[in-house]
Amino acid sequence: MYWGITGLGEPIRCALAVGGHAFKDSNPNNDETFKARKEATGQQVPILMVDGKPMGQSKAILKYIGRISSFDGKPLYPTDPLEAYWCDELMELCDDVRAPLAPTFGIADQAEKEAARAALLAEDGKCSKMLAKLDKRLEGEFGTLNVGDIYAFSVCNLFRQPTFIDGFPAGALDKYPNITRHHEWVAKCPPVLAYYADKDGIRTTFKPFS
Amino acid sequence: MYWGITGLGEPIRCALAVGGHAFKDSNPNNDETFKARKEATGQQVPILMVDGKPMGQSKAILKYIGRISSFDGKPLYPTDPLEAYWCDELMELCDDVRAPLAPTFGIADQAEKEAARAALLAEDGKCSKMLAKLDKRLEGEFGTLNVGDIYAFSVCNLFRQPTFIDGFPAGALDKYPNITRHHEWVAKCPPVLAYYADKDGIRTTFKPFS
Numbered sequence: 001m002y003w004g005i006t007g008l009g010e011p012i013r014c015a016l017a018v019g020g021h022a023f024k025d026s027n028p029n030n031d032e033t034f035k036a037r038k039e040a041t042g043q044q045v046p047i048l049m050v051d052g053k054p055m056g057q058s059k060a061i062l063k064y065i066g067r068i069s070s071f072d073g074k075p076l077y078p079t080d081p082l083e084a085y086w087c088d089e090l091m092e093l094c095d096d097v098r099a100p101l102a103p104t105f106g107i108a109d110q111a112e113k114e115a116a117r118a119a120l121l122a123e124d125g126k127c128s129k130m131l132a133k134l135d136k137r138l139e140g141e142f143g144t145l146n147v148g149d150i151y152a153f154s155v156c157n158l159f160r161q162p163t164f165i166d167g168f169p170a171g172a173l174d175k176y177p178n179i180t181r182h183h184e185w186v187a188k189c190p191p192v193l194a195y196y197a198d199k200d201g202i203r204t205t206f207k208p209f210s
Numbered sequence: 211m212y213w214g215i216t217g218l219g220e221p222i223r224c225a226l227a228v229g230g231h232a233f234k235d236s237n238p239n240n241d242e243t244f245k246a247r248k249e250a251t252g253q254q255v256p257i258l259m260v261d262g263k264p265m266g267q268s269k270a271i272l273k274y275i276g277r278i279s280s281f282d283g284k285p286l287y288p289t290d291p292l293e294a295y296w297c298d299e300l301m302e303l304c305d306d307v308r309a310p311l312a313p314t315f316g317i318a319d320q321a322e323k324e325a326a327r328a329a330l331l332a333e334d335g336k337c338s339k340m341l342a343k344l345d346k347r348l349e350g351e352f353g354t355l356n357v358g359d360i361y362a363f364s365v366c367n368l369f370r371q372p373t374f375i376d377g378f379p380a381g382a383l384d385k386y387p388n389i390t391r392h393h394e395w396v397a398k399c400p401p402v403l404a405y406y407a408d409k410d411g412i413r414t415t416f417k418p419f420s
Contacts, residue, residue, distance in 0.1 A: 055299070060295055060302050064292075064294070103313065
């Protein structure tokens with residue numbers, strides 16, 4: 001259960017698809033029981049309903065799916081302690097990238113809000129600083145796709161046009177070669193490619209660029 | 211490597227102690243090489259140095275320690291997918307509790323800063339709302355101590371006097387019976403009790419209250 005946007009629900013949807021799990025993507029646009037069921041849980045979305053019981057907190061859900069899924073013969077959330085550390089570390093770095101966005105959702109004036117968001121991606125902007133760190137983190141060869149990669153892919157797409165977050169200039173992430181390379185690598189993984197093949201709108205950015 | 215405060219370094223120190231790992235708690239007060247070594251890593255603290263290599267991101271470090279540690283015959287970070295989910299979920303809920311604090315660190319005026327923090331803990335304050343959720347989350351029996359419990363214990367202690375964060379009223383967490391019960395349960399776990407036995411100042415709150 002989540003809104004129709006990508007946001008924090010999208011990595012979960014993508015991981016469920018990669019793991020080959022049948023799931024119902026319930027949102028206010030396709031499910032008239034959404035609001036009542038959401039309120040009955042007393043939790044914030046995203047919520048994963050398993051056997052009628054709600055599971056909350058987006059990264060905890062994502063890692064849970066990773067634990068019960070595999071891709072290319074490896075667990076989608078690594079079991080080796082050091083590999084799992086690097087997966088967790090990547091997710092936490094992505095949270096550092098998106099953290100400066102949070103206060104902008106509280107800005108009432110539309111022009112002011114868009115200006116604040118553009119500033120985050122300007123030279124030396126708060127998000128730019130973290131994106132530069134993420135770009136360096138993604139240097140070198142990628143391993144086997146895991147939930148950390150799916151999270152990084154989804155978080156970076158928040159900043160790419162078209163997105164549901166107003167105010168980001170087009171092409172803002174083009175200057176980060178490793179982030180772009182990582183995007184292409186994730187987008188071209190066969191189950192990711194298949195899941196997004198018939199998607200459009202704000203999910204256009206989840207397809208390969210080339 | 212971390213500042214002398216508790217903050218995001220303390221759950222790591224506590225987990226290292228519970229896991230029985232020998233470690234050097236390096237901070238600017240006890241290590242004159244701290245600043246140079248920190249800058250050489252290019253990362254934010256806390257940093258765990260293992261065999262001369264830096265590991266960053268506090269929750270990723272904490273879970274890594276949990277994976278290579280055990281307590282009472284069980285892994286300090288659960289390996290069962292559902293138990294691990296509930297551990298992750300608790301940590302993410304604790305991040306929701308502390309998230310509203312972040313903007314207050316940027317308030318220059320001391321009186322204004324303290325007022326903003328007191329407001330977070332007032333009836334219907336942003337932290338109070340999440341603390342009420344956490345209190346409900348901690349209802350019932352506790353299982354075997356894990357890194358999620360250590361994280362919850364440390365995050366809640368940020369709000370207890372004495373703390374390094376100015377502006378919180380004394381006794382602000384007294385109205386949450388399950389949070390208090392959880393505090394006592396963690397504080398009385400033998401390796402936690404032993405680690406804090408000779409600590410004082412802002413670490414007084416890491417000892418049992420009764």
